[in-house]
Structure formats: C-alpha cells, structure tokens
Amino acid sequence: MLEIQRLYKEIHGRPILQDIHFGIEDGESLAIVGESGSGKSTLAQLIMALKQPTSGHIFFDGRPLPSKGILSYREWYRDIQIVFQNTGSTLNPAMSLFQCLEEPLINFTRYNRAERKHKVLEYWGKVGLNENLLRNRPGKLSGGQYQRACLAKALLTRPKLLICDEMVSNLDVLLQQQMIELLISIQKEQGLALLFITHDLTLLPGLCSNIMVLKEGKQVELFSTSALYDEAERDPYTVTLLNSSKMFETAWNQWT
Amino acid sequence: MISIIRANKLPTAALLYIILLIITGLAAPWISPYDPFHTNHQQKLLPPSIAHPFGTDYLGRDLLSRVIHGTSESVFPVFIVLSVVMLIGLLVGTWSAFLGNKLDMLMMSLTDIFTALPSMLLTIVVVGFLGFGMENVYFAVILSWWAKYVRIIRGLIHDVKKEPYITASRVSGAFGLRIITRHMIPNIMPQIGTMLILDVSKVILTLSGLSFLGIGAQPPSPEWGVMLLDGKNYLQVAPWMGFFPGFMIFLTAASFQIIGERLRRER
Numbered sequence: 001m002l003e004i005q006r007l008y009k010e011i012h013g014r015p016i017l018q019d020i021h022f023g024i025e026d027g028e029s030l031a032i033v034g035e036s037g038s039g040k041s042t043l044a045q046l047i048m049a050l051k052q053p054t055s056g057h058i059f060f061d062g063r064p065l066p067s068k069g070i071l072s073y074r075e076w077y078r079d080i081q082i083v084f085q086n087t088g089s090t091l092n093p094a095m096s097l098f099q100c101l102e103e104p105l106i107n108f109t110r111y112n113r114a115e116r117k118h119k120v121l122e123y124w125g126k127v128g129l130n131e132n133l134l135r136n137r138p139g140k141l142s143g144g145q146y147q148r149a150c151l152a153k154a155l156l157t158r159p160k161l162l163i164c165d166e167m168v169s170n171l172d173v174l175l176q177q178q179m180i181e182l183l184i185s186i187q188k189e190q191g192l193a194l195l196f197i198t199h200d201l202t203l204l205p206g207l208c209s210n211i212m213v214l215k216e217g218k219q220v221e222l223f224s225t226s227a228l229y230d231e232a233e234r235d236p237y238t239v240t241l242l243n244s245s246k247m248f249e250t251a252w253n254q255w256t
Numbered sequence: 257m258i259s260i261i262r263a264n265k266l267p268t269a270a271l272l273y274i275i276l277l278i279i280t281g282l283a284a285p286w287i288s289p290y291d292p293f294h295t296n297h298q299q300k301l302l303p304p305s306i307a308h309p310f311g312t313d314y315l316g317r318d319l320l321s322r323v324i325h326g327t328s329e330s331v332f333p334v335f336i337v338l339s340v341v342m343l344i345g346l347l348v349g350t351w352s353a354f355l356g357n358k359l360d361m362l363m364m365s366l367t368d369i370f371t372a373l374p375s376m377l378l379t380i381v382v383v384g385f386l387g388f389g390m391e392n393v394y395f396a397v398i399l400s401w402w403a404k405y406v407r408i409i410r411g412l413i414h415d416v417k418k419e420p421y422i423t424a425s426r427v428s429g430a431f432g433l434r435i436i437t438r439h440m441i442p443n444i445m446p447q448i449g450t451m452l453i454l455d456v457s458k459v460i461l462t463l464s465g466l467s468f469l470g471i472g473a474q475p476p477s478p479e480w481g482v483m484l485l486d487g488k489n490y491l492q493v494a495p496w497m498g499f500f501p502g503f504m505i506f507l508t509a510a511s512f513q514i515i516g517e518r519l520r521r522e523r
Binding site: 050078082087091153 | 421429438445
C-alpha cells in the first residue's frame, strides 16, 4: 500500500535521511524507532507531503507523492492522516473543538451539517471523550484529552493509513498505556494501517508487528516485533536503545 | 457582569459614552433642538443658558445642535477610513505573507517608502494636489495609513503561518484562501481589533486637526475641527465656542484610547 523507495532528504546540504526503503501493507503496523535527530519526524513530514524529498519515491496505492495541485494533495490526505506530537497547538485555538473536528469532513466529504455532527459525535465517543467538551476551545483540554481529540480528527475521514508521530511522548505512563490500548482497539475495528513513530521501544509489543530502527538518518534494521528481545540477532544499536529503556525500569525497581 | 463593570469603571464609562455618542450621531436630525445651520443675528454669541445649553456662535447658531450634527461628520468617517485601511491591510498583508518570496519583498519595499514619509506632510501634499474638502482628506489619510496596517498584518500572518495548527489544517484538506480565512485571520483578529480601536483616536485627531488647519471640512459644516477653528477667533469674547467642540474631540479620543488600552492589557 505505502511504498518508499531509495528516499534521500537533505536540508541545507546536510543529509537528514539516506536510502530509506520500506513498505506497509493493508492493516499492517510498523514502528519507526530512533533517538532525537534520527530523522523520524522528517520521514513523517515527507510521507505527509509537507516536505519534498531530495530524491527517491513515495507511492501510495500506486499514486506518487503529490507535489502540486490541491486535488492531488486532497486525495493523498483522504487516505493518509497523521497525529502530530503533542505540542498543544495542532488544533486551531480560535475554533471550538467541534469546528476543529468538523474541518476534515467539510473538506473531504459532501456530508451536510447534521451528518457531520453525527460523525463527529461518533468518533468523539470512540476516543472516550465527553460530549460536553465539544463546545470548548482546544486550550481547555488536558494533554491526554488533546491527543484523543487529535486522534478523533485524524480518524474521522476513515483513512487507510494513520501516522502517529511521537503521539504519546509527552504523556505520563498511565495515559500512554491508555492511548496505546485505544489505538490497538481502533486499529482492529477499522483495519487501519499504522505507522507509529517513537523513541520508546517498550511501547511497541502488542501494537506493531514490525519495527524499523533509524540512526542518524540511516535505516539500521527492519525486523518483526516478536524478535525484539532476541539480542543475538539484533543490531548492537537496537540493543543499546532497548537497554536504555530497561535501565529506567531497573532504577525504578531499586527505588521502590 | 456587575463585578466586571466594577473592576473596569473607566472603560465601562468610556464604552457607554461611545455608545451614547453613536446613538446621538445617528438620531441627530430628531434630537437636536435647533437647525444647526439656521443663523439668527439677534442671538449671536450668547453664553450657555437653558435655551442654548452650549451657547451660540457668531452667527447665532445653536452650538449644541451643531455639536450633535457634527458627530456624523467628525466620528463616523473615522470608521470608514479605518475600515478601508484594514481591508487593504488584510488583502495585501495576508497575500504578501502567505505567498512570500519576491512579491513579498516588493510589497515590503513599497510599504517602507510609505511608512518613511511623514504622514501629516503626505496628507497636506495630497490635499494640495487634489484640492480642499473632506473626501480628499479621507483619501490622503488612507494613503498615509495603509502601509502601517499592511506591515503589521503581514508580520502577524508571517508568525501565524509557522504555527503547527496551520500545517495540521493542510492535512485536514484546507488550502489557499480557506487557510487564510478560517485559520489565519481569526487568530490575528484580537491583535488587529485592539490596534484599530487604539487608532480610532489618532484618526479622529488627524481629521479634526486637518479641518482646524482649514484643509479638511469647510464652513459652514458643523465638523468639530471647523467649529474649533471658528472658536479660536472668538476665544476672548465667547470661549464656549471653542470649548465645547474641543472638549468633545478630547472626550471621544480619550474614550477610544481608554478602551483600547484596556483591551491591550487583556492579552
């Protein structure tokens, strides 16, 4: 479904991504893992056509990445949606939450007002938010609620692929777990393909079937999640990443 | 509601005054006690009394009626001038910032030229070319003010453009004009609104100042600046002739300023 071939991206002559190639099939879920500055977010922006690659190709269902023409962009975004990192400003602060969520429906569908309201309420409930909140401005939401609202907005047009760029990174551990569970249930229900970008390997089991590790813009390895703890087979860098998240766990256990 | 008013006594008073002023201006033909242009030589230069609360001028015209009628000539044009200036600012400023690159550079150089010219001088030169009269003054004032609004709006849009919600709105299928009208302009409106209200008093002072200099409204217009000019010649004989229009200009400009300052503190 999503096909990435020999993707390169340079910014001001500095290579950010080098020779990236992978694919995602219908309903599959892939995690992209790497530390800060490894090019994960740039990759997400390239797939979302928010930036253009220096060279290489991105195809979705055989269509190439749009570079001009509103129609081709619209078509692209109807199939691929993204939930950005929680920065608390991806929803327009001058609109009510209902208007924010209505936006993709207005642009992508021909629903009338009543149908749009029905859809928004359906997804608002699906991500576990209270209907009364819809009248508020985005600024009134807590961090966890905000990400749920963004998730609902991304899912409203029933995309085939959802990209989650560090979606849970700013949330506390309990909320992270809730969000992951929510994602798993929605993915099962809608048969959605998922590209989950994170720096935290421990979040992935149960959510993603495959993992790709990025280091300094290069693809280190791509493997099945079931082989994550198989240290003999893993690249030393993957093991370091895994151990660093384990270290917190050990430190925590010593404290308690 | 009452607690808000109690905490903002002065701005509330200013707001009430402005509402009253606008109603007075609109209802002028019905509420003014006399015809503002009717001269009566038996009653010239009368001091304020019950029959003539603001007194009469050197032609015996009732000053209160003239001040009331003057509202529509002194205050309302300000709104029109500022609306035109803001419209130009929004159109040119947003497109300039939105498209960026060469057009943006060209526009900014052009506005640089206009902001560099002293606005009073530019106004006088324009009126010198086009002739006296209120319409020419409005045009001249617009000409000397539009560049400031284009620059400020362009700057605001330029900042808003980098906000994550603008990127996010693209992904939600909003492009071009839709991004501008639905996502950018609503987010800069609070700043522009405050700026507009603060500028109302400046434009009032400019317009009545130009009339006072004799290049704006012409007698027998009851424009406050013109009345002030009339009053200047009779300052020692009939000080009320200059006092009332002058005081109205002061009160109106101050009220808009007070409200503007209050709004600015809000943010």
